[in-house]
Amino acid sequence: MDNKLNEIRRKIRMLRTEMLSAEDNIRKQVNRDEDCSVAATHLMAMRATMVGLIGERNRLGGEERLLNVDERLKLEVRAASRKPSTGMPGGRER
Structure with a gap:
């Protein structure tokens, strides 16, 4: 059943790409x-x-839960608030 579910998901991904192009x-x-x-x-x-x-x-x-508006906004705020590390690898500062 997992193989069938994965095949359907693959078809959905391909169809989404094709739809965007169309x-x-x-x-x-x-x-x-x-x-x-x-x-x-x-x-x-x-x-x-x-x-x-x-x-x-x-x-x-294989139903996927869709996020509501509040949940999406919270995810976007978290992603935007992440700051890239400025230190050197291993945590050493110059």
């Missing part, structure tokens, strides 16, 4: 005032596939 292409077409209906239809099909993969992943017990 969205970028649609933006470029819109900016050039070109027809993007084919690309948009393809993106909608990818979204439907994504919903199916996520449902299958969740049925197999």
